[in-house]
Amino acid sequence: MKIKKAVFPVAGLGTRFIPATKAMAKEMLPVVDKPIIQYAVEEAFAAGIEQIVFVTGRGKKALEDHFDRSFEIEHTLKDKGKDDLLRQIQELVPKTGTIIYTRQHQPLGLGHAIWCAKDIVGDEPFAVLLADDLIQTDKPVLSEMVKKFDRLRASIAAVMEVDKDQTDKYGILDAQKVEEDIVRIDDMVEKPKPGDAPSNLAIIGRYILTPKIFDYLGKKKKGAGGEIQLTDAMKTLLKEQPIYGYKFHGKRFDCGDKAGFQMANLAFALERPNIREKLIKFIQEIQKDF
């Protein structure tokens, strides 16, 4: 069965970015000149996704406006002959009917946010993208995962090795390597202390899930941090269905974290020919003070 829908939970409070996130979702913060969410939406459409489900909280208006047409800006750009920019902002608007919004009334956790999309997703496998995990790669992660899903016909999460002292920030796996870049997950635990972690293999914000996950998310059991956790539901799903991990190629930036966000800006800006040189010159200058 084809993966047609992707759920984007964007209802977190983004407390690590207060005050920037007081009135706006952190997914609207820009990396270079694009909101973080746009990178992930482009990744989803490139992977063949046909419908996007945003689970929003605050900041809904800015997000909705971003993916909608702006006749005022279009008109001004046209008048000024700025055709490149005009094309850019027209192209970023998905086709009518391909974006659905639903609301998570209270930020009860990632698992709960995904559960809010249950009736829209229905009885089919679907993707989940956490936009604040921004991945720089020449093999877009979701496209690779869709290919793996076509073959494995089971849930898959993107995984990577993290520093051993950082396990309490991630869902951590007990897993066996079954192919070059695929592991079969035996167990998982949300945010374990380094001493309790079964490994340093962590789940990153890209998933393909079978609809069975909604049965467990629906139990609304609170886990780490008092939140309804996706990892806990996946752990229960494991008793019934296999779940695989895809060790993606590329560099991942945690844009929900201030340092990670700055690193992402630097890394993505260095890819832009028109600003690369200026940046390198600046880095060389300030390096003298390090």
Ligand code: UTP
């Ligand atoms: P985070 O764990 O980064 O939490 O959420 P957060 O609230 O966004 O940020 P901080 O920790 O307070 O700074 C991971 C993803 O899950 C979504 C977030 O929007 C983010 O994409 N999320 C989290 C929800 O949609 N709802 C929730 O209740 C919690």
